[in-house]
Amino acid sequence: MKKAPAEQEETKERILEAAEALFAERGFEGVSVRDITQAAQTHLSAVNYHFGSKKQLYVEVFRQSVLPKMRNVAEKLSLFSEDEEPKAEETISLMVRSFLSRPLHELAGIRAVTLIAKEMLHPSEALDMLANEHIKPTISRIGKLLLRDRSITLPESELNLCVLSIFAQCMYFTIARAPVTLITGKSYDEDLKEELVRHITRFTMNGLKGSLEQ
Amino acid sequence: MKKAPAEQEETKERILEAAEALFAERGFEGVSVRDITQAAQTHLSAVNYHFGSKKQLYVEVFRQSVLPKMRNVAEKLSLFSEDEEPKAEETISLMVRSFLSRPLHELAGIRAVTLIAKEMLHPSEALDMLANEHIKPTISRIGKLLLRDRSITLPESELNLCVLSIFAQCMYFTIARAPVTLITGKSYDEDLKEELVRHITRFTMNGLKGSLEQ
DNA sequence: TTGACATTCGAACGTTCGTTTGATACGAAC
DNA sequence: GTTCGTATCAAACGAACGTTCGAATGTCAA
Numbered sequence: 001m002k003k004a005p006a007e008q009e010e011t012k013e014r015i016l017e018a019a020e021a022l023f024a025e026r027g028f029e030g031v032s033v034r035d036i037t038q039a040a041q042t043h044l045s046a047v048n049y050h051f052g053s054k055k056q057l058y059v060e061v062f063r064q065s066v067l068p069k070m071r072n073v074a075e076k077l078s079l080f081s082e083d084e085e086p087k088a089e090e091t092i093s094l095m096v097r098s099f100l101s102r103p104l105h106e107l108a109g110i111r112a113v114t115l116i117a118k119e120m121l122h123p124s125e126a127l128d129m130l131a132n133e134h135i136k137p138t139i140s141r142i143g144k145l146l147l148r149d150r151s152i153t154l155p156e157s158e159l160n161l162c163v164l165s166i167f168a169q170c171m172y173f174t175i176a177r178a179p180v181t182l183i184t185g186k187s188y189d190e191d192l193k194e195e196l197v198r199h200i201t202r203f204t205m206n207g208l209k210g211s212l213e214q
Numbered sequence: 215m216k217k218a219p220a221e222q223e224e225t226k227e228r229i230l231e232a233a234e235a236l237f238a239e240r241g242f243e244g245v246s247v248r249d250i251t252q253a254a255q256t257h258l259s260a261v262n263y264h265f266g267s268k269k270q271l272y273v274e275v276f277r278q279s280v281l282p283k284m285r286n287v288a289e290k291l292s293l294f295s296e297d298e299e300p301k302a303e304e305t306i307s308l309m310v311r312s313f314l315s316r317p318l319h320e321l322a323g324i325r326a327v328t329l330i331a332k333e334m335l336h337p338s339e340a341l342d343m344l345a346n347e348h349i350k351p352t353i354s355r356i357g358k359l360l361l362r363d364r365s366i367t368l369p370e371s372e373l374n375l376c377v378l379s380i381f382a383q384c385m386y387f388t389i390a391r392a393p394v395t396l397i398t399g400k401s402y403d404e405d406l407k408e409e410l411v412r413h414i415t416r417f418t419m420n421g422l423k424g425s426l427e428q
Numbered sequence: 429t430t431g432a433c434a435t436t437c438g439a440a441c442g443t444t445c446g447t448t449t450g451a452t453a454c455g456a457a458c
Numbered sequence: 459g460t461t462c463g464t465a466t467c468a469a470a471c472g473a474a475c476g477t478t479c480g481a482a483t484g485t486c487a488a
Binding site for chain 2: 026027028029030114117118120121122123127131132135136139157158160161162163164165167168169171172173175176177178179180182183184195196199200202203204206207208209
């Protein structure tokens with residue numbers, strides 16, 4: 001039975017959503033096509049029909065789900081107008097906040113970050129796409145934004161390392177829930193998120209400023 | 215054919231080594247028992263004979279390979295005598311250096327960190343062991359060491375977040391090779407390692423100091 | 429030499445895997 | 459109403475998976 005055009009896309013969409021959730025939770029190898037199609041309430045052969053193969057579905061999850069989500073995060077940094085000269089602290093705070101903006105206590109909110117981390121640990125062609133279309137331009141943009149603060153005069157190489165250090169913290173505090181809750185004794189709720197935003201912002205801000213003075 | 219006692223242990227040892235390398239490279243689900251036994255130059259059934267199951271072998275890799283390696287890193291922090299009062303910068307530098315001490319350009323050197331990161335993203339019983347027997351005591355030890363520097367007067371909660379931020383950077387720069395090389399344009403050699411140690415130490419030191427002043 | 433024990437080996441077990449195929453159902457175009 | 463193209467479904471494919479089992483092979487003690 002063929003579905004109406006509105007529903008036609010629904011199957012593909014449901015598969016993509018289910019695949020994103022499952023891949024984020026258990027990784028590419030840990031999920032079977034049967035798991036995905038069952039979660040998407042469709043038929044086993046739907047994956048091969050709509051995406052060609054399990055691997056192509058995985059790449060498509062990055063192209064259609066992960067990349068757009070990360071683009072949303074990055075675009076919040078474009079809110080400054082061209083002639084504005086935001087303080088570095090503003091830029092960092094905005095970046096960290098938008099990175100952690102999704103409710104951390106909801107698993108769905110950290111799927112994209114989890115998928116990216118998994119991809120870094122087990123690189124495939126999806127990482128190339130991600131690195132070139134997201135990571136590289138984003139870091140470049142943040143670096144330029146930071147340099148609009150005239151008090152920041154770091155050479156580009158050091159500035160880049162600092163931006164990577166911000167990324168490192170955002171990613172770690174998103175992913176390493178077990179150690180973080182074990183150490184802080186706090187559960188991953190909005191309060192902890194706010195505390196983390198404040199900590200990372202201050203920690204990074206000082207790291208940036210301090211680099212200047214040496 | 216039974217091997218001599220010296221060689222008896224060799225099979226188990228070879229399996230553990232091969233398993234560590236392969237699990238780090240491709241993850242638990244991405245590696246088959248046949249892959250492991252083939253790399254260890256032994257027979258398929260050797261894994262089940264010596265370890266009971268693939269899963270138990272995985273846990274044993276953590277118990278016998280990952281934990282000891284990380285303990286070695288942690289123990290470098292015990293070199294300060296009881297009555298010594300090392301500057302915070304010394305402590306941080308030592309920690310970062312011992313974390314990144316293994317040659318980063320050799321894949322074998324980052325296996326333990328990779329396995330831990332994978333375990334964080336896909337927690338199993340191995341993570342509990344790791345968190346309680348390594349992460350928790352290590353962070354506690356570092357916190358106490360930092361507090362021996364009288365100029366550090368952070369409350370414990372903030373101090374712990376700072377230590378986690380150090381971990382975050384060490385782990386990220388170890389694992390996220392693709393983005394780091396893409397951004398810095400440098401390959402993972404000894405020069406980059408030294409640069410990273412300097413960066414993380416300075417960045418963190420400033421983050422710690424700056425927290426004081428606010 | 430014999431017996432007990434530990435390990436290796438060969439072969440097979442039943443399951444699950446990703447993928448393929450052909451039949452079927454449906455809407456739109458003519 | 460017929461045709462055509464798209465989507466769904468049921469069933470099966472061969473390959474790879476983790477695990478098991480019994481025979482073969484070795485060592486060591488009696």
